[in-house]
Amino acid sequence: MNVAFLTTECFPYVKTGGLADVSGSLPKALQKLGCDMKVFLPLYDTIKTIDNGLYVNEEFKDIPVQVGDNTFTFNFWEGTLPDSDVTVYFIDCPHYFHRGKPYTDDKDEDERFIFFQIACLETMQRLKWSPAIINCNDWQTGLIPSYIKFNYNWDELFKNTRTILSIHNIGYQGRFAPSTLQKAGLNYDNFYPEGPYELDSAFSFLKAGIWFADLLTTVSPNYAKEIQTEEYGAGLEGVLQMRSKDLYGILNGIDVDIWNPEKDIYIPYNYSADKVDAKYKIKKHLIKEAGFKYDENIPVIGLITRLTGQKGLDLIMPVFHELMQLPIYMMVLGSGEKKYEEFIERAADAYTDKFIEYVGYNNELSHLITAAADMFLMPSLYEPCGLNQMYSLRYGTVPIVRKTGGLADTVHDYHEHNNEGNGFSFEDAQPYVLLETVKRALHVYQDKKEWKKIMLRGMKADFSWDKSAKEYYDIYENLVK
Ligand code: ADP
Ligand code: GLC
Numbered sequence: 353m354n355v356a357f358l359t360t361e362c363f364p365y366v367k368t369g370g371l372a373d374v375s376g377s378l379p380k381a382l383q384k385l386g387c388d389m390k391v392f393l394p395l396y397d398t399i400k401t402i403d404n405g406l407y408v409n410e411e412f413k414d415i416p417v418q419v420g421d422n423t424f425t426f427n428f429w430e431g432t433l434p435d436s437d438v439t440v441y442f443i444d445c446p447h448y449f450h451r452g453k454p455y456t457d458d459k460d461e462d463e464r465f466i467f468f469q470i471a472c473l474e475t476m477q478r479l480k481w482s483p484a485i486i487n488c489n490d491w492q493t494g495l496i497p498s499y500i501k502f503n504y505n506w507d508e509l510f511k512n513t514r515t516i517l518s519i520h521n522i523g524y525q526g527r528f529a530p531s532t533l534q535k536a537g538l539n540y541d542n543f544y545p546e547g548p549y550e551l552d553s554a555f556s557f558l559k560a561g562i563w564f565a566d567l568l569t570t571v572s573p574n575y576a577k578e579i580q581t582e583e584y585g586a587g588l589e590g591v592l593q594m595r596s597k598d599l600y601g602i603l604n605g606i607d608v609d610i611w612n613p614e615k616d617i618y619i620p621y622n623y624s625a626d627k628v629d630a631k632y633k634i635k636k637h638l639i640k641e642a643g644f645k646y647d648e649n650i651p652v653i654g655l656i657t658r659l660t661g662q663k664g665l666d667l668i669m670p671v672f673h674e675l676m677q678l679p680i681y682m683m684v685l686g687s688g689e690k691k692y693e694e695f696i697e698r699a700a701d702a703y704t705d706k707f708i709e710y711v712g713y714n715n716e717l718s719h720l721i722t723a724a725a726d727m728f729l730m731p732s733l734y735e736p737c738g739l740n741q742m743y744s745l746r747y748g749t750v751p752i753v754r755k756t757g758g759l760a761d762t763v764h765d766y767h768e769h770n771n772e773g774n775g776f777s778f779e780d781a782q783p784y785v786l787l788e789t790v791k792r793a794l795h796v797y798q799d800k801k802e803w804k805k806i807m808l809r810g811m812k813a814d815f816s817w818d819k820s821a822k823e824y825y826d827i828y829e830n831l832v833k
């Protein structure tokens with residue numbers, strides 16, 4: 353079964369968040385199940401072709417794509433996802449993809465991803481490669497179902513192609529002016545209030561995908577339910593309810609080779625559920641590096657995140673000073689909105705002996721903090737799946753989360769009476785509830801034996817792609833039948 357996996361970020365080439373991790377690992381798992389996977393990705397200027405062993409396809413060059421009144425050409429490069437035989441095609445168009453970062457606020461953001469989507473289909477045509485399934489991801493690939501239905505239906509190559517849209521975050525909807533329809537080469541007949549392309553008078557790529565894809569998936573069972581409600585649907589709950597029977601919630605897996613405390617190449621000591629002591633050596637190492645006074649009874653709370661409203665920073669800020677009166681160290685790694693970056697910088701200035709931050713993106717440090725910390729804070733307002741809590745569980749770093757989306761599916765609140773739970777969670781999106789939950793975790797932390805049991809429950813759980821990739825495989829197969 354030929355499967356095209358269209359994505360705008362993919363680890364290890366380019367990453368802003370969890371979509372990259374999924375794109376770098378799910379196709380590998382599906383390939384093992386027997387799919388012939390091909391990943392399609394823009395060739396951003398940050399992706400180094402030589403370092404990644406990519407080579408340009410010499411047979412087809414300067415392929416034209418018309419976006420509105422402009423025509424630009426592209427070449428495509430080929431590579432292989434590390435430790436696999438999954439081919440990756442990189443769409444190379446410097447005009448659109450040399451911007452220093454994958455996503456921008458530039459006024460041609462619509463054109464950039466219209467170009468990408470058309471270029472993917474043009475590449476498949478050049479290669480005479482007929483996909484049984486095109487798995488789209490997020491709004492940047494939301495027009496593909498329309499293209500397959502309307503613009504490319506003349507081509508035998510796509511006669512049996514079925515489309516799936518995977519929603520990783522309903523908050524990013526690709527909203528543009530209605531005039532973008534012309535640039536996309538789509539029919540205005542489908543633009544009317546409440547219709548396939550219209551959302552609050554704008555043209556939404558995500559809505560177009562939700563409307564026309566043959567099937568929809570999202571990244572956890574709980575989020576699949578949530579996005580059909582007004583509270584979490586971000587204006588798309590209506591169309592999602594309409595497509596309810598075609599919407600599947602499949603929990604993301606993690607790459608258990610990359611995120612493995614036994615083999616992790618970024619941490620100074622490796623450890624496992626059977627030999628957990630080395631974890632404390634990493635903690636000590638990082639605390640010394642941070643210049644703090646080491647006290648083994650004081651836990652480290654880690655926080656690694658894109659700094660956006662979604663991640664619940666607004667629940668932390670109002671109780672931050674109270675939080676810092678507690679016996680904790682905090683290690684924060686993040687980048688994003690300026691107000692949050694400034695907040696963590698000020699916090700580090702105020703609490704030099706217990707709070708350390710790194711503003712920016714740093715893959716190595718994300719592994720180090722995940723391994724060194726005792727607890728991981730993730731108070732998201734909404735969280736489609738969340739990978740950090742699963743990485744933390746695997747590293748014996750007990751998550752403290754808000755019970756929402758995929759966090760509710762993966763983190764189970766500890767209760768002293770039932771001997772269960774792999775973390776701590778709270779429901780009310782209130783700062784003082786977060787504070788109380790941290791206090792609850794600190795209290796249990798004092799009981800070393802009990803704490804270790806909680807850690808081990810997380811470390812021993814299976815978060816690999818094995819089960820979830822099979823779920824994708826099954827829905828592909830049903831769709832093709
Ligand atoms: P989201 O995709 O919403 O950002 P996820 O939990 O699914 O949330 O995935 C986030 C991914 O991005 C994780 O792999 C996390 O380690 C990584 N990450 C987030 N911020 C940073 C950062 N500043 N430096 C390095 N890695 C980061
Ligand atoms: C999105 C979501 C996150 C999810 C990731 C991968 O970025 O915010 O919860 O884990 O996609 O699916």
